Amino acid sequence: xxNNNVFLEKLRSSGLILTKQRIEICKFLFDRKETFHxxxxxxxxxxxxxxxxxxxLATIYNTVHTFKKKGFLKExxxxxxxxxxxxxxxxxxxxxxxxxxxxxxELIDLKDxxxxxxxxKKNITKKKIKSIEVLVRLAK
Amino acid sequence: xxNNNVFLEKLRSSGLILTKQRIEICKFLFDRKETFHxxxxxxxxxxxxxxxxxxxLATIYNTVHTFKKKGFLKExxxxxxxxxxxxxxxxxxxxxxxxxxxxxxELIDLKDxxxxxxxxKKNITKKKIKSIEVLVRLAK
DNA sequence: AATTAGATTAGAATAATTCTAATATATTGA
DNA sequence: TCAATATATTAGAATTATTCTAATCTAATT
Numbered sequence: 458x459x460n461n462n463v464f465l466e467k468l469r470s471s472g473l474i475l476t477k478q479r480i481e482i483c484k485f486l487f488d489r490k491e492t493f494h495x496x497x498x499x500x501x502x503x504x505x506x507x508x509x510x511x512x513x514l515a516t517i518y519n520t521v522h523t524f525k526k527k528g529f530l531k532e533x534x535x536x537x538x539x540x541x542x543x544x545x546x547x548x549x550x551x552x553x554x555x556x557x558x559x560x561x562x563e564l565i566d567l568k569d570x571x572x573x574x575x576x577x578k579k580n581i582t583k584k585k586i587k588s589i590e591v592l593v594r595l596a597k
Numbered sequence: 598x599x600n601n602n603v604f605l606e607k608l609r610s611s612g613l614i615l616t617k618q619r620i621e622i623c624k625f626l627f628d629r630k631e632t633f634h635x636x637x638x639x640x641x642x643x644x645x646x647x648x649x650x651x652x653x654l655a656t657i658y659n660t661v662h663t664f665k666k667k668g669f670l671k672e673x674x675x676x677x678x679x680x681x682x683x684x685x686x687x688x689x690x691x692x693x694x695x696x697x698x699x700x701x702x703e704l705i706d707l708k709d710x711x712x713x714x715x716x717x718k719k720n721i722t723k724k725k726i727k728s729i730e731v732l733v734r735l736a737k
Numbered sequence: 738a739a740t741t742a743g744a745t746t747a748g749a750a751t752a753a754t755t756c757t758a759a760t761a762t763a764t765t766g767a
Numbered sequence: 768t769c770a771a772t773a774t775a776t777t778a779g780a781a782t783t784a785t786t787c788t789a790a791t792c793t794a795a796t797t
Contacts, residue, residue, distance in 0.1 A: 474763055476775060497753085513777050518754065520775095534674040534682055542674055544682065544753095556722060571719045577733055579711045582696060584735040591731050593717055595724040614794055616744060637784085653746050658785065660744095684784095 464488040471527045478512045482520050487529070492549035494533075494564040497521060500546075521546060535592070537562055554591040567593065604628040611667045618652045622660050627669070632689035634673075634704040637661060640686075661686060675732070677702055694731040707733065 464487035468475060482500075485507065486493060495503075501517050524530045531550040535557050537543050545564050554567040575589050604627035608615060622640075625647065626633060635643075641657050664670045671690040675697050677683045685704050694707040715729050 474774060476763070478776070515755080515778080516776055532676055532682075534676050536672055536674050542672075542684065556720075558722065558724065559727065560724070565722070567717070568719070571717060573713070573716050573718070575715065575731065576713055577707070577711060578713070579708070580696075580733075582698065582705065582735055584698065584700070587699065587734040587736040589731060589733050591715065591729060593720075593729050594727040595722055596727040614743060616794070618745070655747080655786080656745055 462488065467527075467529055471529075473523065473527065477510070478516050479520055479523075481508060481510070481512065482517070482524075486524075486548055489548075492547060492566050494545050494547050494566075496543055496545055533564065535564065552588050552590070554593070556593045556595055558595045560595070560597045567591070602628065607667075607669055611669075613663065613667065617650070618656050619660055619663075621648060621650075621652065622657070622664075626664075626688055629688075632687060632706050634685050634687050634706075636683055636685055673704065675704065692728050692730070694733070696733045696735055698735045700735070700737045707731070 462484075464483060465475070465480065467487070468479060468483050473479065481504065485500075485504065497517060500521065501512075501514060504512055504517070521530060525532055525546070528550055529548075531547045533545045533547055533555065535543050535545060537559075543562070547564070547566075549566055553569060554572050556565040556567055557563075558565060572591055575591065577586065577589070580586065602624075604623060605615070605620065607627070608619060608623050613619065621644065625640075625644065637657060640661065641652075641654060644652055644657070661670060665672055665686070668690055669688075671687045673685045673687055673695065675683050675685060677699075683702070687704070687706075689706055693709060694712050696705040696707055697703075698705060712731055715731065717726065717729070720726065
């Protein structure tokens with residue numbers, strides 16, 4: 458299966474087999490300028506609407522996790538309100554910060570430049586800092 | 598049932614009935630100086646070891662969620678490594694920041710003073726900021 | 738002590754995710 | 768091009784975490 462679209466480059470160069478399903482998901486997730494945030498549930502219903510070839514739920518889970526392992530997606534856990542916690546995935550895999558809008562349950566990227574540099578003044582653990590993540594919650 | 602310990606004050610003043618189970622859990626969680634972080638699983642096995650009166654898992658869930666609703670506990674979601682995500686609870690309910698030590702899966706409070714003041718420079722959403730949470734991941 | 742509102746409990750139900758193993762498909766190399 | 772084969776997809780079963788149910792039980796109140 459051949460296809461020269463840019464968004465398939467990562468898939469092609471990853472060593473993964475280019476299947477119909479992966480290409481379909483890849484096309485939806487990565488053929489865009491803005492980053493995209495979604496839950497497995499979101500993705501499933503979007504894919505269902507986009508095409509009449511049904512992709513099984515197991516494949517959606519498999520693909521998302523495969524993409525995550527390959528570094529194409531980043532997982533983000535959010536305390537949504539009171540009763541529902543959610544697993545989001547983000548097409549922006551760089552280290553960056555988020556707004557979480559509690560009125561819409563939407564995750565929004567924050568530009569690094571919109572958050573000042575964060576310095577951790579004291580780290581009693583002496584272990585190496587791997588990342589610093591800021592989550593800004595927006596009121597309902 | 599009478600008891601004058603300080604850590605029971607919150608329970609007593611909350612309007613909740615003082616049951617054996619709630620007192621037991623309260624005693625363990627709040628009769629200490631340092632804050633404490635735990636998962637439901639942690640709590641269950643700790644309680645099992647502490648006393649030979651078994652508290653049912655349903656009650657542990659109920660109590661933790663009741664305490665959360667009363668504002669005695671705060672829930673914190675963390676992307677633990679690759680496969681396991683975890684729901685932690687924190688006895689420190691104030692707005693504060695955390696280290697997450699990926700080698701031990703331990704959550705550690707960060708003093709506010711150890712993180713500089715965080716200013717969000719641009720908020721395109723115009724919605725009110727409810728909270729700002731920083732998570733510092735410590736490498737394995 | 739009797740009443741009763743609310744709590745506890747075991748086990749059933751549910752929901753989210755992963756597993757299984759049968760089938761299908763993409764890639765490779767003749 | 769066409770087998771061979773390694774890997775992917777799939778439906779549905781299994782698992783896991785959590786919540787629900789409805790039968791007791793118990794703390795607080797009279």
